[in-house]
Amino acid sequence: MTSVLYDAPGPRAKRRNIVYTAGFLAVLALLCWWIFSVMSDKGQLEWSLWKPFTEAQAWTTYLLPGLGNTLKAAALAMVIALPLGAIFGIARMSDHRWIRVPASVVVEFFRAIPVLLLMLFANQLYANSSGISSDLRPLYAVVTGLVLYNASVLAEVVRAGILSLPKGQTEAAKAIGLRKGQTMTSILLPQSVTAMLPALVSQLVVIVKDTALGGAILAFTELLNARGTLAANYANVIPSFIVVALIYIVLNLILTTFASWLERRLRRAKKSTGAVLAADLAGAEEPVAEPGIRTGDGSTT
Amino acid sequence: MFDFLEGYDLLGAFWVTVQLTVFSGIGSLVLGTILAAMRVSPVPLMRAFGTVYVNLVRNIPLTVIIVFSSLGLADVFGMTLGVADDFDTLAFRLSVLGLSAYTAAFVCEAVRSGINTVPVGQAEAARAIGLSFTQVLMSVVLPQAFRSVVGPLTNVLIALTKNTTVAAAIGVAEAALLMKEMIENEAQLVLISAVFAFGFVVLTLPTGLLLGWVGKRVAVKR
Numbered sequence: 001m002t003s004v005l006y007d008a009p010g011p012r013a014k015r016r017n018i019v020y021t022a023g024f025l026a027v028l029a030l031l032c033w034w035i036f037s038v039m040s041d042k043g044q045l046e047w048s049l050w051k052p053f054t055e056a057q058a059w060t061t062y063l064l065p066g067l068g069n070t071l072k073a074a075a076l077a078m079v080i081a082l083p084l085g086a087i088f089g090i091a092r093m094s095d096h097r098w099i100r101v102p103a104s105v106v107v108e109f110f111r112a113i114p115v116l117l118l119m120l121f122a123n124q125l126y127a128n129s130s131g132i133s134s135d136l137r138p139l140y141a142v143v144t145g146l147v148l149y150n151a152s153v154l155a156e157v158v159r160a161g162i163l164s165l166p167k168g169q170t171e172a173a174k175a176i177g178l179r180k181g182q183t184m185t186s187i188l189l190p191q192s193v194t195a196m197l198p199a200l201v202s203q204l205v206v207i208v209k210d211t212a213l214g215g216a217i218l219a220f221t222e223l224l225n226a227r228g229t230l231a232a233n234y235a236n237v238i239p240s241f242i243v244v245a246l247i248y249i250v251l252n253l254i255l256t257t258f259a260s261w262l263e264r265r266l267r268r269a270k271k272s273t274g275a276v277l278a279a280d281l282a283g284a285e286e287p288v289a290e291p292g293i294r295t296g297d298g299s300t301t
Numbered sequence: 302m303f304d305f306l307e308g309y310d311l312l313g314a315f316w317v318t319v320q321l322t323v324f325s326g327i328g329s330l331v332l333g334t335i336l337a338a339m340r341v342s343p344v345p346l347m348r349a350f351g352t353v354y355v356n357l358v359r360n361i362p363l364t365v366i367i368v369f370s371s372l373g374l375a376d377v378f379g380m381t382l383g384v385a386d387d388f389d390t391l392a393f394r395l396s397v398l399g400l401s402a403y404t405a406a407f408v409c410e411a412v413r414s415g416i417n418t419v420p421v422g423q424a425e426a427a428r429a430i431g432l433s434f435t436q437v438l439m440s441v442v443l444p445q446a447f448r449s450v451v452g453p454l455t456n457v458l459i460a461l462t463k464n465t466t467v468a469a470a471i472g473v474a475e476a477a478l479l480m481k482e483m484i485e486n487e488a489q490l491v492l493i494s495a496v497f498a499f500g501f502v503v504l505t506l507p508t509g510l511l512l513g514w515v516g517k518r519v520a521v522k523r
Contacts, residue, residue: 005416005424005442006343006434013343020344028350042377112502114463116477121494124484205360212362216470217481224365237377241369245361252360 039238049236053243058230066215066226067247073139073211073222077146078204084147085154090184092159103155110152116213119145123218138221142214146207153206157199161192194266201259205252212248223247305487306496314479315500321396321465321475322504326458328401333408338438340413351409358406363467366403370395371471389474396468404461411453415446420523451516458512459505476500 009017039045052058091103110118123141126132132140165188173183214220215228223244231240340351358366374380375395382394419442427441466477480497484490 005341005437007428009343017344020342021346024344024346024350028346038378042379044377109498109502112505113498114466114477114501116466116469117480117494117497117501120477120481120484121490124490128490209360209362209364212364213467213470216364216368216467217477224362224368231372238373241365241373245365245369248362248365249357249360253356 042238044236044238049234049239052230052234052236053239058234062226062230062233063223063243063247066221066223067251069139069220069226070208070211070222073142073146073214073220074204074208076143077150077207077211080143081147081151081154081207082200084151086158086189088151088155089158089162092155093162095180107152107155110148111156113149115145115149115210116217118148119213119218121145122148138214138218141218142211142220142222145213146210149210150203150207153203154200157196157203158192160199161196162188164195165191194263197259197263197266201256204255204259208252208255209248303492303496305483305489305493309479309483311479311496311500314474314476315504317393317473317475318462318465319504321393321400321468321473322458322462324397325400325404325461325465328397329404329408329457329461330454332401332405334412334443336405336409337412337416340409341416341438343434355406355409358403361403363399363403363464364470367396367399367467367470370399374398389472392468392471392473396465396471396473400461400464400468404457404464407457407460408454411450411457412443412446414453415450416442418449419445445521448519448521451512451519455509455512455516459509462505462508463501 006013036045043049088103088107091099092107094100094103119141122144123137126137126140126144127134162184169187169191170183173187178187211220211222212224215222215225219225227240227244231237234240336351336354339347340355342348371392375391380395382391382398384390384394423441423445424437427437432441465475468475469478469481472478476497480493483493487493
């Protein structure tokens with residue numbers, strides 16, 4: 001029980017904690033009761049508004065196609081942004097100034113710009129000067145915006161992951177005569193994957209969430225947009241928002257759970273072949289308030 | 302070359318962006334700090350509430366939250382936030398509310414990571430001289446924690462600046478909405494986009510540099 005802030009509670013502290021718990025419980029109960037009464041005042045608790053979600057039609061007509069588009073855009077963006085991000089991240093660490101400087105400029109530029117502006121730009125660009133049909137244009141615009149932004153964030157993740165490796169790894173690779181490309185692809189990249197994984201996944205969550213921008217502003221028929229059509233049909237604004245929010249939460253929790261499982265597995269696999277990295281990785285894991293490995297300013301979008 | 306700017310209130314739109322950032326920044330800092338205090342408090346129920354709040358809110362898209370505040374809170378529940386018939390001000394305040402509620406989850410996590418950097422000895426010493434939990438938190442732990450999280454909080458602030466563009470979804474007249482309007486009406490797509498991109502670089506770059514410098518200065522040397 002001991003932490004930075006409090007000791008194992010004694011008899012007085014235990015009593016006090018019970019009082020605090022009761023007080024907070026009362027506040028929470030009051031809040032719940034208030035929300036409940038406001039909802040029932042506005043008739044949002046009526047079964048007829050919630051009933052559509054127990055039937056197949058609301059799901060097959062609106063929510064599942066919307067979810068499908070959300071996943072499609074997110075998957076496309078991830079598949080394109082990941083290799084692009086890796087390339088730019090490695091390019092930023094190049095020994096050649098003419099590669100390093102332009103890569104840095106591109107990465108910093110796209111990181112500084114809201115992803116919505118990139119989507120708006122891409123949408124108009126495709127409308128003006130490409131033959132993409134207007135049904136597909138929102139998807140293309142959303143994916144383009146997501147790729148430009150997230151590739152540059154991922155570039156920083158990759159760079160931080162590689163920089164977090166001990167210097168001895170590169171030196172040893174040089175000592176056994178590996179070329180720069182070989183050092184990167186067979187020594188540095190594979191090792192840094194474990195260190196990068198948490199940041200990669202939080203970026204994946206960001207991508208999933210950012211697809212909603214396309215629904216609200218570019219008329220991309222993803223989950224949030226589908227919610228609008230559904231609510232227009234059944235007149236259930238509040239229930240539809242609650243259901244859609246729950247879908248996003250479950251989706252993202254599945255992603256993060258899968259990632260932590262994968263991370264545990266990778267780490268275990270590494271330990272069995274030799275515990276060289278264990279200490280360093282444990283160090284990188286500490287929640288130190290340092291922008292180093294957990295680059296993601298993007299993780300907040 | 303820049304005559305397409307005539308007739309548009311570019312500075313006004315960016316001023317709204319700045320206002321959104323400042324108000325939501327203050328709101329999320331206050332709310333996030335309270336949440337962080339809850340998450341480290343000795344009361345299990347408060348800890349659970351903080352954890353649930355952070356994990357739920359972080360996984361909902363900001364767009365959903367902002368659109369909900371307009372369609373749900375304002376339209377269905379009739380929330381007016383003190384402005385009954387001024388729709389523009391209402392949309393602005395709803396956006397600040399949504400942005401604060403969302404960003405607070407990230408502020409909470411940043412502050413909590415800062416609390417974890419404070420050595421246990423500091424708190425043990427504080428307890429040894431008889432300070433209560435609140436006193437330990439307010440005068441020993443949080444001041445040190447805040448000094449060590451200037452960096453992460455700067456990242457949250459920069460992300461917030463960019464996230465204010467989402468307010469365009471409910472019609473707040475900020476930069477992204479103006480850009481959408483301009484590129485639809487004018488032919489100068491690349492030039493207009495460059496102007497807006499430049500605007501955001503101007504907003505975020507100095508913030509990052511300035512607060513990065515501040516963070517280095519105030520960091521607790523251990």
